[in-house]
Amino acid sequence: MTQQTEPARRKPLNRDRVLRAAVALADRAGIEALSMRSLAHELDVVPMALYKHVANKEQLLDGMVDVIVGEIDPPAGDADWKSAIRRRILSARRALLRHPWASRVIESRTSPTPGVLDYLNSIIGMFRAGGLSADLTHHAMHALGSRVWGFTQELFPASPGPAPADADPQALAALLGEMATRYPHIIEIVLARPHDGESVVGQGCDDQFEFEFALDLLLDGFERLHRQGWTSAERF
Amino acid sequence: MTQQTEPARRKPLNRDRVLRAAVALADRAGIEALSMRSLAHELDVVPMALYKHVANKEQLLDGMVDVIVGEIDPPAGDADWKSAIRRRILSARRALLRHPWASRVIESRTSPTPGVLDYLNSIIGMFRAGGLSADLTHHAMHALGSRVWGFTQELFPASPGPAPADADPQALAALLGEMATRYPHIIEIVLARPHDGESVVGQGCDDQFEFEFALDLLLDGFERLHRQGWTSAERF
DNA sequence: CAACCAAGGTGTACGTCGTACACCTTTGCG
DNA sequence: CGCAAAGGTGTACGACGTACACCTTGGTTG
Numbered sequence: 001m002t003q004q005t006e007p008a009r010r011k012p013l014n015r016d017r018v019l020r021a022a023v024a025l026a027d028r029a030g031i032e033a034l035s036m037r038s039l040a041h042e043l044d045v046v047p048m049a050l051y052k053h054v055a056n057k058e059q060l061l062d063g064m065v066d067v068i069v070g071e072i073d074p075p076a077g078d079a080d081w082k083s084a085i086r087r088r089i090l091s092a093r094r095a096l097l098r099h100p101w102a103s104r105v106i107e108s109r110t111s112p113t114p115g116v117l118d119y120l121n122s123i124i125g126m127f128r129a130g131g132l133s134a135d136l137t138h139h140a141m142h143a144l145g146s147r148v149w150g151f152t153q154e155l156f157p158a159s160p161g162p163a164p165a166d167a168d169p170q171a172l173a174a175l176l177g178e179m180a181t182r183y184p185h186i187i188e189i190v191l192a193r194p195h196d197g198e199s200v201v202g203q204g205c206d207d208q209f210e211f212e213f214a215l216d217l218l219l220d221g222f223e224r225l226h227r228q229g230w231t232s233a234e235r236f
Numbered sequence: 237m238t239q240q241t242e243p244a245r246r247k248p249l250n251r252d253r254v255l256r257a258a259v260a261l262a263d264r265a266g267i268e269a270l271s272m273r274s275l276a277h278e279l280d281v282v283p284m285a286l287y288k289h290v291a292n293k294e295q296l297l298d299g300m301v302d303v304i305v306g307e308i309d310p311p312a313g314d315a316d317w318k319s320a321i322r323r324r325i326l327s328a329r330r331a332l333l334r335h336p337w338a339s340r341v342i343e344s345r346t347s348p349t350p351g352v353l354d355y356l357n358s359i360i361g362m363f364r365a366g367g368l369s370a371d372l373t374h375h376a377m378h379a380l381g382s383r384v385w386g387f388t389q390e391l392f393p394a395s396p397g398p399a400p401a402d403a404d405p406q407a408l409a410a411l412l413g414e415m416a417t418r419y420p421h422i423i424e425i426v427l428a429r430p431h432d433g434e435s436v437v438g439q440g441c442d443d444q445f446e447f448e449f450a451l452d453l454l455l456d457g458f459e460r461l462h463r464q465g466w467t468s469a470e471r472f
Numbered sequence: 473c474a475a476c477c478a479a480g481g482t483g484t485a486c487g488t489c490g491t492a493c494a495c496c497t498t499t500g501c502g
Numbered sequence: 503c504g505c506a507a508a509g510g511t512g513t514a515c516g517a518c519g520t521a522c523a524c525c526t527t528g529g530t531t532g
Contacts (some may be wrong), residue, residue, distance in 0.1 A: 006362065012479085012480060012481090012527095013480080014483090035517085035518065035519085036518080036519065036520080037517085037518075037519090045481070045482095045518085046481065046482050046483075047519085048481080048482070048520075048521090048522095049480075049481050049482075051520070051521095052479075052480055052481075053480090056519075057518095057519065057520090074264055082455050082458075082459055085455065086451065086452070086455060088513075089451060090448075090451075093447060107343060127458075130462075131462070131469070132458065132462050133462075133466050135467060136458065136461060136462060136466060136467075136468075142456075143454055143457075143458075144451075144454060145383075146500080147381075147451060180396070186261045193419075199404075204285065209468075210437075211329060212326075212385075213468075214383065214454075215322065215325060215326075215380075215383060215420075216322070217453075217454065217459075218376075218379055218380060218383070218453065218454070218459040219318050219321065219322060220457070221316075221379075221453040221454075221456070221457055222363075222368065222372065222376045222379075225365075226367070226368050226369075226372060227374060230372060231369070231371060232371050232372075232375065232445075232449075247511080248498095248499095248510090271488080271489065271490085272489080272491080273488085273489075273490090273508065274492065281510070282511050282512075283490085283491085283509080284491075284492090284493095284511070284512080285509075285510050285511075287491070287492095288508075288509055288510075292490075293489095293491090293505090318510090335476075345486065353528085439504095447510065
């Protein structure tokens with residue numbers, strides 16, 4: 001008599017099942033209907049049980065983002081950089097359109113998750129593989145902004161949050177080394193900006209410059225199309 | 237003896253004072269510290285008193301956005317369209333940088349306020365005055381995305397919310413007429429898109445097309461700069 | 473095989489939020 | 503003077519996230 005109490009023994013939860021259930025619930029009922037309580041109810045469990053698998057609701061949302069990021073197709077190796085990047089970004093767009101809440105959740109994240117960094121790193125790698133300089137790639141990433149996601153918005157307020165003033169410098173150096181091997185392309189373009197010799201980790205990035213770079217690129221593009229008498233029937 | 241009870245008679249609140257206090261509080265303490273309770277406390281009033289001046293917290297945030305939008309410089313009449321628009325957008329950027337919470341609040345708004353519509357309408361007017369077609373202007377607005385605000389993000393999920401299925405068609409027509417006189421440029425470009433003969437109000441806007449338009453404009457721009465061996469020292 | 477222990481699930485409770493609703497107070501006007 | 507509207511109050515409710523102490527399992531090991 002190993003199972004007398006319940007009609008069917010419930011198999012234990014794990015982080016992955018929690019995240020998938022959260023994604024499914026958000027898809028079905030909308031992100032505003034996703035609360036720790038409603039999710040717990042969905043899983044036939046008491047709200048506090050979830051906290052054995054995710055630290056808090058913020059981490060739950062982070063995890064959900066990574067689930068969606070995992071749905072983006074991997075890079076297609078063959079084509080030239082431009083169409084390869086184009087394809088990848090349109091794939092990201094399709095993934096985000098499948099989960100209408102996802103773009104808003106990505107927006108609201110305050111610091112990037114590993115899955116997000118992987119994705120950005122690989123996009124940067126595609127630019128670099130195409131021969132673009134680290135500097136130009138840096139600007140390109142800013143100009144794309146949230147368009148790398150298939151929607152439109154600023155990437156992150158400041159790269160790694162409000163400067164880890166807590167940890168000791170040794171642990172910080174170790175962390176930096178770890179990042180350098182895992183996200184080499186990110187590290188490269190973060191360090192590539194010439195001006196503003198800031199302290200250790202990047203941050204030497206002139207937001208105003210990035211903004212004007214993208215703005216002028218767009219305005220010049222509009223002007224060029226205008227002068228050519230472009231109409232939406234044509235591809236350009 | 238018209239004022240015996242209080243040491244100093246409090247002058248009555250009004251919507252404007254509420255909004256300004258809310259902006260000031262968000263500036264000082266951060267947007268996450270702005271609650272109906274904290275704002276009421278700030279104004280030496282009980283929380284429910286605020287509801288005599290704003291319908292709910294959403295409308296409070298809407299009003300705060302309009303306060304910030306009111307800080308954007310009016311168009312400068314002289315210059316060519318490109319630099320006039322450039323100047324205006326950079327002015328918007330400065331306004332938003334003064335209130336770091338504002339971009340996140342604008343993002344979170346679900347439907348545009350009158351002040352926002354005024355601003356967008358006038359930017360569109362500047363494109364049109366420069367001679368660009370309504371069609372090209374439409375795409376340009378999408379491509380700029382939230383960059384018209386001085387930051388980066390999608391403008392609105394769908395123009396006027398989830399299609400007013402409630403009101404009777406007569407009131408809807410009246411509303412449309414009202415909009416046409418107040419926001420003529422907006423109406424023009426909304427109606428300009430040729431394909432997708434959708435019902436009454438706009439919505440005949442192919443998001444996928446808009447996304448690819450902007451994406452290709454940017455990618456082509458990157459490629460052009462790359463071929464020219466551009467480096468960030470130069471303006472282009 | 474008994475003892476144990478960590479991993480997983482529970483129950484209760486707290487503080488915060490937005491806001492509904494009924495009430496009182498002040499003020500300006502006929 | 504009297505009265506209605508405009509403005510301010512007090513209480514209360516139902517969400518929310520989550521701290522904390524507790525119980526229940528099932529696998530490992532002496």
